[in-house]
Amino acid sequence: MAGRMFRFIGLLLTSSWLVACIPGRDYEPRIIGGDPDQGREALARYECGVCHVIPGVPDAIGKTGPALDNYSRRSYVAGKFPNEPEVLVRWIADAPAMAPQTAMPAIAMSDKEARDMAAYLYESD
């Protein structure tokens, strides 16, 4: 009886190690009221991948702009501005308004779309 109990506890322990193997986040997700799935769809629709590498977005292999992987771990947006959610949303929608010398054009999009794209960039690795 006791042997069975030990086996059960052993199984529990082992499974808890396995759960620990499931990749989790080691950072706080930055929730900004956007929908990451719609953001990925919007990034694909606007073909941001012409200039950027964006993991998870088809054909996003451009080299003109910086790669956008692991965006939540980056300290700066465009190498200039602190990587805060609202800053990234503003940058996506109208980069030239923030940095007049940038090569990234302002693309006509809704605030929601910019928010969704930012949410996806923060969520994706």
Place this chain on the structure above:
Amino acid sequence: MESSHSASVLHPASDSGAALIDQLGTALYVGGAIIFVVVMALAIYGVFAKARAINARGWILGGGLAFPIVTLTVLLMYSLAVGNGLNAIGSSNALQLFLECFGIGDARERTPADGLLRVHVVGKQWWWEVRYEQPGRQEVILANEIRMPTDRAVELVLSTTDVIHSFWAPSLAGKVDMIPGRTTRLRLQTSEEGTFRALCAEYCGGQHALMALYVVTQETTDFDAWLASQARPANEPTDPFLKTGYDAFFRGECHECHTIRGTPAEGTSGPDLTHVGSRKSLAAGTLNNHIGTMAGWIAGAQDVKPGNKMPSSLAYSGVELRALSAWLGSLE
């Protein structure tokens, strides 16, 4: 760029050549399935029936000789009728075309009617030059987009300046090769308004897969207005930002390859850009057309389509790139 109509031979546009081919295909699939089932049933019958009960001579003459002769003759007539119909104007009714082969019904006019629109499409690695014949006037040149009215057929005159290409708009018509040293022809027609994707269907080099275009069908009045606007030249911009882009265009020597009518740009080895802002796509059906993709294409043409003849531009500041993209986008 999304087509309004899926590019599939199984989803043909109404009153198009593809609709005729689809009907022929359906007749073949259904007929083939019926014959297969009957043959299998007969095979089973042959195993279980008593040998004396089978009239072997009758089956050989009837099933082995008469049936194939009749069936194949009818199919031949039908497929010839469809082939004929692909060059005819105004009908996609296969039965009507079939009956015409026997002199039943009114034979329709097969010669080009007045006002037939003739459009030259020249395949190039890896894009399409499109030239509208304008009787008595200079032809209108554009690239990677064909527009046509829904009430008239358009005759495409297909050629190539390099290797073999093949023009294929799956929902509109069959495919026709573009062969060096020759011209081939293809008739396009549909009564349906929409945007139809077409592509190169003959391997033509590294970026063959990114050689597509859009066929846009619209009402005659819209089409005529579009063609008239395409015939107009571009103007030097007055807005200072767009003027920056205009100057960047010439400083970057884009005019060595591209023509923009109304400006000193008269290069001919690349697509005519006089109305590039009005097009559905960039880089031959590869990208949607907006300021972001325009900038990305100019700066990274060799990333988007490696090996194509347009170099990635390294000459521009960020502001110049945006201004150039904005100016080209304004050329509608």
